[in-house]
Amino acid sequence: MLVFIKKFAYVCPMNTQGNSNTSNSKASGQAMELFATCARKTSTILADELRAMGIVEVAESAAGVRFSGDLVTAYKVILWSRVASRVLLTVGRFDADNPQSLYEGVRAIDWTQHLDYRKSIAVDFTSTSSAITHTLFGAQRVKDAVVDQFKEEVGDRLMVNITRPDLRINVHLQNDKAVVAIDLSGDSLHKRGYRQDGGVAPLRENLAAALLLRAEWPSIARAGGALIDPMCGSGTFVIEGALMAGNVAPGLLRNYFGFLGWKGHDKSLWAGMIGEAALIAEKGKKRIPPILGTDHHPKAVEYAKANVARAGMAGYVKIEQREMSKARPPMRATQPGLVAVNPPYGERIGESDELAALYQELGAVLRKRFRGYKLAMITGNPDVAKNIGLGKRKASTFFNGPIECKLYRYDVE
Numbered sequence: 001m002l003v004f005i006k007k008f009a010y011v012c013p014m015n016t017q018g019n020s021n022t023s024n025s026k027a028s029g030q031a032m033e034l035f036a037t038c039a040r041k042t043s044t045i046l047a048d049e050l051r052a053m054g055i056v057e058v059a060e061s062a063a064g065v066r067f068s069g070d071l072v073t074a075y076k077v078i079l080w081s082r083v084a085s086r087v088l089l090t091v092g093r094f095d096a097d098n099p100q101s102l103y104e105g106v107r108a109i110d111w112t113q114h115l116d117y118r119k120s121i122a123v124d125f126t127s128t129s130s131a132i133t134h135t136l137f138g139a140q141r142v143k144d145a146v147v148d149q150f151k152e153e154v155g156d157r158l159m160v161n162i163t164r165p166d167l168r169i170n171v172h173l174q175n176d177k178a179v180v181a182i183d184l185s186g187d188s189l190h191k192r193g194y195r196q197d198g199g200v201a202p203l204r205e206n207l208a209a210a211l212l213l214r215a216e217w218p219s220i221a222r223a224g225g226a227l228i229d230p231m232c233g234s235g236t237f238v239i240e241g242a243l244m245a246g247n248v249a250p251g252l253l254r255n256y257f258g259f260l261g262w263k264g265h266d267k268s269l270w271a272g273m274i275g276e277a278a279l280i281a282e283k284g285k286k287r288i289p290p291i292l293g294t295d296h297h298p299k300a301v302e303y304a305k306a307n308v309a310r311a312g313m314a315g316y317v318k319i320e321q322r323e324m325s326k327a328r329p330p331m332r333a334t335q336p337g338l339v340a341v342n343p344p345y346g347e348r349i350g351e352s353d354e355l356a357a358l359y360q361e362l363g364a365v366l367r368k369r370f371r372g373y374k375l376a377m378i379t380g381n382p383d384v385a386k387n388i389g390l391g392k393r394k395a396s397t398f399f400n401g402p403i404e405c406k407l408y409r410y411d412v413e
């Protein structure tokens, strides 16, 4: 284990060293073309996160961030990124303006390099501005091409497993040009593994993390500032905030990844990186400042407590049942920090009329008991949010699933 710890000492995202210097042939092999997807409007935050990991060349687009690197780089992003949804390894690009060219293009890729005998696949297929619009049909043709290649060259019949395949293939068609990739994450990385109970309208974990990064939570935490969410629901903000402050890799909480059934997977490399991340977490947890989540709903409190425990944060994040009107800084807080909150906003729970008073009350409570704190509030109802009455604010747009939301940031004075 010590060997690995030495060898992978650069995986900590706070360390901005450049490329790997490992002697492992796969790890130090040719640079791979990688693409990390993320929630809409978070690609700038993701690009910054990847740069902070030492990945120099990153190219942002609306759907995510393109970058290149070896296996260490790919594993590093999968293990450490708080903002990425998926990490895709590009294995082919070709023109595909009809089903036959799609089939032939996929078939021309050597799948035996990526997949062993008696394995299963799944295909995710998306299409924009292209002749092939029927995504199920597109996925079927891709699957046929891979299955036929295996049948002919290896004499093996691949299986299809939509939920937990050995290899998840991702094909995106844009303007009749296909990009074929292997989904190294396998399932969206926002599924950290700690949230089994979501309660009402939970934030996605990687969106909550992106919002905390935008609100500069890591530097507030480093300075010893507290974190509180007075309407915490399932506890997403406070859990993500604790993981971030404690330098706990979000991938440590998961046990399923797309690369586990991929032929290029390097078990000992991954085990080394996990081992090092576990040590970093052990040390980092000691630096977690006071963190408190409160909610008036008993079920939300129950869910949040269970989620905190599953995230390994039971001693670090306190959850209490409390009306927002009675919100106070955590007991142990010695200095102001961050209030991160996602109040109900009428799209899914509550109604706008009733909400005006809630936002007014939130503003009053913050002015009374949280002077000197920063506030980061995400809401899908900008009209009603004005009732908070806290004066000057910075606004940015995000999407909570399909719902357009505003993140408002204030200095509470």
Ligand SMILES: C[S@@+](CC[C@H](N)C(=O)[O-])C[C@H]1O[C@@H](n2cnc3c(N)ncnc32)[C@H](O)[C@@H]1O
Pocket: 198, 199, 200, 201, 202, 203, 204, 230, 231, 232, 233, 234, 235, 236, 237, 294, 295, 296, 297, 300, 322, 323, 324, 325, 342, 343, 344, 345, 358
């Ligand atoms: C949109 S949800 C928050 C979801 C949370 N961010 C998550 O990821 O699970 C809003 C929460 O505010 C809580 N809430 C609404 N009014 C409240 C009040 N007056 N006092 C305390 N909590 C309140 C609700 O119980 C609900 O859990």
